[in-house]
Amino acid sequence: MAKLHIVTGKGGVGKSTAAAALTRQLLATGRRPVLLVDVQGSGRALEWLGLPGAPFENRPLGIPGGFGSRILPKETFRQYFGKLLALGNETGTLASVTAGLRERVAEKVTDNKIVSAFIDVCPGLEPSVLLGKLHWEAAYGRASDSEPWSDVVVDAPATGHGLALFESVAALVEVFGSGLIFRQASEIMDFVRDPERTKFWIVALPEEVPVRETIELRSELERLRLPRPSLLFNRCRPRAQAQGESGENLSEAWREEVKFERERHDEQARLESELRTKLDAATFVKIPDFVEASAKVVVERFAAAWSQGGST
Amino acid sequence: MNPSIEVPKARLVVTLGGGGVGKTTLSAALALGFAELGLRSVVLTVDPAKRLATILGLESLSIEPRRVFEAPGGGSADALWLDSRSALESLVRQYAPQTADRVLGNRLFKVLQGQLGGIEEYLGVERILAVGRGGDFDVCILDTPPSRHALDFLDSPGHLLRFFDESVLRFFVESERLTEKGFFSRLIDTGRGQALELFRGFLGKSFLGELSTLLTEFRPVYEVLKRRAREIEMWTGSDRTEFLLVATPETYPVEEAVFLSREIETRGLPGRRVLALNKCLPADPLPPGALEAALGAETASALRARQANEARLRAEIAARLGDAPRAELARASGHELDLNRLTRLGRQLIQEGRFL
Numbered sequence: 001m002a003k004l005h006i007v008t009g010k011g012g013v014g015k016s017t018a019a020a021a022l023t024r025q026l027l028a029t030g031r032r033p034v035l036l037v038d039v040q041g042s043g044r045a046l047e048w049l050g051l052p053g054a055p056f057e058n059r060p061l062g063i064p065g066g067f068g069s070r071i072l073p074k075e076t077f078r079q080y081f082g083k084l085l086a087l088g089n090e091t092g093t094l095a096s097v098t099a100g101l102r103e104r105v106a107e108k109v110t111d112n113k114i115v116s117a118f119i120d121v122c123p124g125l126e127p128s129v130l131l132g133k134l135h136w137e138a139a140y141g142r143a144s145d146s147e148p149w150s151d152v153v154v155d156a157p158a159t160g161h162g163l164a165l166f167e168s169v170a171a172l173v174e175v176f177g178s179g180l181i182f183r184q185a186s187e188i189m190d191f192v193r194d195p196e197r198t199k200f201w202i203v204a205l206p207e208e209v210p211v212r213e214t215i216e217l218r219s220e221l222e223r224l225r226l227p228r229p230s231l232l233f234n235r236c237r238p239r240a241q242a243q244g245e246s247g248e249n250l251s252e253a254w255r256e257e258v259k260f261e262r263e264r265h266d267e268q269a270r271l272e273s274e275l276r277t278k279l280d281a282a283t284f285v286k287i288p289d290f291v292e293a294s295a296k297v298v299v300e301r302f303a304a305a306w307s308q309g310g311s312t
Numbered sequence: 313m314n315p316s317i318e319v320p321k322a323r324l325v326v327t328l329g330g331g332g333v334g335k336t337t338l339s340a341a342l343a344l345g346f347a348e349l350g351l352r353s354v355v356l357t358v359d360p361a362k363r364l365a366t367i368l369g370l371e372s373l374s375i376e377p378r379r380v381f382e383a384p385g386g387g388s389a390d391a392l393w394l395d396s397r398s399a400l401e402s403l404v405r406q407y408a409p410q411t412a413d414r415v416l417g418n419r420l421f422k423v424l425q426g427q428l429g430g431i432e433e434y435l436g437v438e439r440i441l442a443v444g445r446g447g448d449f450d451v452c453i454l455d456t457p458p459s460r461h462a463l464d465f466l467d468s469p470g471h472l473l474r475f476f477d478e479s480v481l482r483f484f485v486e487s488e489r490l491t492e493k494g495f496f497s498r499l500i501d502t503g504r505g506q507a508l509e510l511f512r513g514f515l516g517k518s519f520l521g522e523l524s525t526l527l528t529e530f531r532p533v534y535e536v537l538k539r540r541a542r543e544i545e546m547w548t549g550s551d552r553t554e555f556l557l558v559a560t561p562e563t564y565p566v567e568e569a570v571f572l573s574r575e576i577e578t579r580g581l582p583g584r585r586v587l588a589l590n591k592c593l594p595a596d597p598l599p600p601g602a603l604e605a606a607l608g609a610e611t612a613s614a615l616r617a618r619q620a621n622e623a624r625l626r627a628e629i630a631a632r633l634g635d636a637p638r639a640e641l642a643r644a645s646g647h648e649l650d651l652n653r654l655t656r657l658g659r660q661l662i663q664e665g666r667f668l
Contacts, residue, residue, distance in 0.1 A: 011331020175419045209361045238610040249602040253594035256644040258606045291617040
């Protein structure tokens with residue numbers, strides 16, 4: 001059974017970069033096969049690892065042993081529906097439905113309009129399907145050479161606090177016991193609540209607002225009884241070593257920047273110590289700020305920094 | 313044409329961009345800048361950071377506009393915040409008062425609330441429309457949540473409204489009703505009856521029953537929202553609506569802004585597009601060694617690399633966004649914000665973005 005890694009955080013903190021870097025990093029340490037899944041994104045994390053076109057089926061990344069795909073509710077629903085139907089046959093939940101009918105309905109469900117409307121009108125179905133697919137990959141999924149995944153890395157959606165998926169599915173489990181999808185949902189929640197199977201990575205920036213949001217996210221995880229997260233403190237600045245000069249040769253605009261940069265470093269130190277006490281993170285990794293033109297290079301350097309600082 | 317359709321005469325500025333680029337700050341700055349010029353402005357933000365509310369002197373969130381600034385020349389700025397968690401609830405109370413308690417008490421409502429994609433944007437634009445119709449404001453500013461789909465509310469009333477247009481919904485609601493009345497046996501040989509049986513096995517019996525109740529009672533809300541959607545379309549489809557695209561001078565945020573700009577174009581929206589390049593370093597050249605002396609070698613070299621990268625992105629923006637007006641806001645000017653600094657930012661934004 002694979003380990004499921006959920007990379008989360010608010011938009012703009014470097015979540016996709018972190019998910020790509022984690023995939024790279026896992027492969028570099030010899031774990032394989034590793035699957036990177038972009039949930040409701042544009043597929044750029046996949047592209048940075050050499051898989052363009054944002055495919056919905058698992059395809060090899062540009063790194064040996066790595067695979068990737070993108071999931072959207074409606075595309076995934078079609079794949080997942082078939083798997084659930086098979087499961088329903090096994091467990092007898094759908095015993096009253098004849099085999100011929102099952103086929104006809106399965107056909108109907110692959111019709112675009114019906115699937116769209118069905119997903120739209122059923123509260124909780126969309127997150128159940130997305131999370132269900134992730135769980136399915138981690139629990140039973142295999143690479144093309146039929147080797148089970150060692151790790152499944154998830155670039156989680158940026159909407160809200162990033163936990164909306166878990167929230168809806170958890171609410172469904174509480175409210176509805178019956179129905180094949182929701183029985184699955186409770187199995188899924190058990191999986192993501194088990195720290196041996198699921199790891200949460202929160203990406204944060206050394207700035208006031210993202211740090212506030214990270215602390216809120218931490219309490220959301222706790223409320224949903226999800227595992228203790230690890231923190232990736234991204235885009236950390238090096239210590240500004242003032243040498244007494246305030247930049248006499250600099251323009252006024254640059255003198256402002258110098259002042260700003262010095263203050264920002266103090267702020268970073270203050271925020272870091274606050275996060276270390278309040279977050280109780282499983283691991284706390286500091287990633288420097290890379291100024292690079294290409295996202296690919298940033299991912300490489302991110303992964304390298306991670307491997308050096310992973311134990312801190 | 314529906315006689316109740318009424319579109320605000322006020323200007324609308326829609327702020328768009330990726331996460332963490334400073335949309336909310338610049339939206340508030342713009343409202344203050346307009347006020348300083350004698351206009352009555354209002355800014356709406358969904359789920360804002362507390363810090364900004366504090367800067368504007370607001371103690372708590374409010375769904376009604378609250379005065380945050382009054383300028384000597386008669387201009388003013390108001391702000392209202394929408395809490396995405398309670399927005400849908402207040403909408404139900406407003407538009408379906410009779411059934412509100414039943415809708416809100418439905419066990420599925422909570423699940424539905426957490427799931428509707430694009431609902432924050434939609435509820436935001438619905439709210440600003442309601443405020444704009446009152447005629448109390450000259451300029452309305454809508455700060456959208458960061459999303460690639462931020463523009464979805466423009467061409468459709470959103471996820472929420474598609475429900476009632478789809479035949480499948482009727483399928484669910486009617487099938488459930490018929491089943492309860494004992495007609496199910498007559499339907500069993502039809503496709504509908506068979507499919508329903510399968511969905512029931514799939515979702516559970518109680519789920520389908522509650523879903524059909526929820527959707528039926530929710531209907532009055534949909535009807536109002538649908539009418540609003542037409543008005544929104546007419547407002548945003550006129551040249552009274554402008555788009556403020558916000559990006560930081562970094563690869564991905566710039567890509568995002570270019571993407572959104574294309575989306576506006578694709579949708580054939582006539583509104584003006586303005587780019588705000590936020591958190592820029594000074595573009596003027598650095599004398600050798602000066603930055604190193606002030607900040608140490610490591611920080612200085614990072615800043616130099618950043619400056620070079622920004623120069624490259626500026627060229628790219630010019631190539632991809634053409635002659636859209638561009639405001640460049642210094643990184644340091646966003647530091648330790650207070651009302652004065654925020655107004656100054658707004659002044660610069662209005663001038664460089666040619667908002668007047």
